[in-house]
């Protein structure tokens with residue numbers, strides 16, 4: 001009967017929920033052990049200057065090789081880490097590892113600023129700034145070589161406190177970027193209030209921009225605005241020559257994207273830096 005069919009469906013539904021939650025519990029349990037098991041790794045993606053075509057920075061992107069069984073997407077495990085609070089330990093590992101890398105490259109004469117992504121939970125810790133300075137001091141890293149990438153959503157919780165923290169970071173010499181710009185729910189007024197150095201234009205305004213007049217209008221407006229506000233603009237996720245051509249003509253300062261390089265292991269990135277490659281700039 002329809003009743004028992006419904007009953008079955010309900011059971012099926014409940015079963016699949018159980019599978020889902022036991023899977024995410026297993027994921028959480030594995031993530032908890034990831035640091036101790038040495039399964040986390042930072043990859044580095046070059047940022048390229050559109051004046052010179054040269055590498056001028058790197059973004060550190062976290063990778064998790066779960067039980068040495070292949071990489072889990074950060075889009076999947078970062079939200080889990082945030083929900084469970086594991087992001088506190090993981091975030092600290094990311095900052096320490098990036099600082100150690102900066103130190104290593106500095107010692108080799110490779111002076112390259114490295115940006116790390118910071119999640120809301122981390123940034124909103126009361127001692128975030130002090131802790132960051134402690135790590136920089138311990139590792140002997142010049143704060144000018146560390147950048148933080150924050151998303152708009154981080155800042156809405158407590159505006160006044162966030163502004164104070166950003167000012168403190170800047171006074172310490174750490175650079176701060178607004179990441180994924182244009183995808184959050186904050187107002188343009190944020191650009192006025194928060195003392196960012198750099199705006200990272202989200203890939204959704206870069207993808208196929210050459211074919212989309214509406215996207216073009218947005219990119220033009222954003223770059224005009226950032227010029228007045230003295231913000232550096234980095235275009236995220238540039239993949240094609242056509243996208244690059246539009247971005248190049250419209251005053252973005254730097255790009256990051258597969259057109260130049262995907263995220264690389266530290267060794268690969270170091271090799272690339274030493275070979276001193278140049279992005280083919282549009283004419």
Ligand code: C2E
Nearest residue numbers: 061062074075078094117118119237238239256257258259
């Ligand atoms: P995000 O900070 O906006 O990083 C840029 C993402 O775009 C990266 O994805 C990068 O691999 C990808 N990307 C770069 N160039 C291209 C391109 O040309 N085309 C396309 N389609 N994609 C490109 P990834 O590495 O999967 O990271 C996803 C997100 O996970 C990051 O977005 C960031 O929000 C978060 N994340 C990564 N590492 C960390 C971390 O250490 N801490 C925190 N809190 N979040 C992190």
Ligand code: MG
Nearest residue numbers: 059117149179
């Ligand atoms: Mg980022």
Ligand code: MG
Nearest residue numbers: 179180200236
């Ligand atoms: Mg981004």
Ligand code: MG
Nearest residue numbers: 179180202203
């Ligand atoms: Mg993004």
